[in-house]
């Protein structure tokens with residue numbers, strides 16, 4: 386799919402040549418499937434200046450859902466805004482089953498066509514869950530000169546074939562038209578729970594407190610505040626274990642749901658009815674956020690425990706009205722970590738929406 390208002394006939398011809406080459410290559414590499422590469426033009430952006438891949442992915446996903454495509458690749462002549470390096474040629478998002486490619490540094494003419502086709506294949510490989518390899522299309526791309534169409538090594542070809550077979554199986558929405566929300570999500574999960582769990586794991590959600598700095602800072606501030614508040618000590622240390630742990634579980638779920646809805650993460654393609662791939666994406670995102678909040682909670686627990694340990698016992702005794710035991714301290718730490726996570730959920734919505742999306746959606750910057 387073309388994402389920018391590009392009029393240059395030479396570049397457009399090169400794009401078309403790239404599409405044909407990719408089609409031939411895929412047909413030869415995976416003859417067991419019938420390949421169709423449709424094109425569409427959504428001239429949403431000017432063909433000049435750097436574009437944010439997050440915006441392009443959103444445009445692409447809307448088009449993919451609209452046209453019932455399995456995958457979408459958004460191609461632009463612009464450069465892409467890079468978050469982690471000096472520049473990026475493309476961004477695959479296996480969560481969205483979409484990718485973005487920039488032709489800005491790929492040259493022109495037949496060279497452009499060949500490199501773009503190779504870049505598209507590399508990005509597709511990521512969408513199929515393939516890792517980087519020493520040879521073939523999944524060789525890490527260090528410069529545009531590296532890009533050349535190559536066959537997949539047999540192990541990777543087999544892995545991709547299994548993934549494609551899965552996709553080619555009837556999607557759930559084609560089986561039955563009317564679904565209740567819960568049963569649809571339940572079915573989607575039950576169909577391939579391992580795949581969904583491994584997708585969540587692949588996001589390494591425990592890193593979330595690190596890349597969401599503002600969110601974590603808001604949480605840490607509320608923990609420190611609660612450590613120094615006498616009334617909170619009196620309350621926290623006298624709550625029962627059941628209440629403290631129940632609150633903790635509730636706050637983690639609430640924080641994940643709150644960020645999910647506050648960041649509009651669930652909005653992608655909302656106007657469309659039940660889509661299995663959309664449901665899968667949402668399950669993966671919610672799971673990732675949930676584990677991210679859990680890891681934040683654990684981090685806050687450690688911070689709070691350390692803080693409680695440092696505070697003079699005599700002071701705590703006065704605040705709590707009893708001699709603090711280790712169990713009191715632990716229970717209070719659980720309590721403050723819980724409050725901290727709730728604070729984080731509120732702070733999380735101050736976080737740059739695009740940064741959260743980039744972290745959750747991007748597999749890499751190619």
Ligand SMILES: [Zn+2]
Nearest residue numbers: 525526749751
């Ligand atoms: Zn890659």
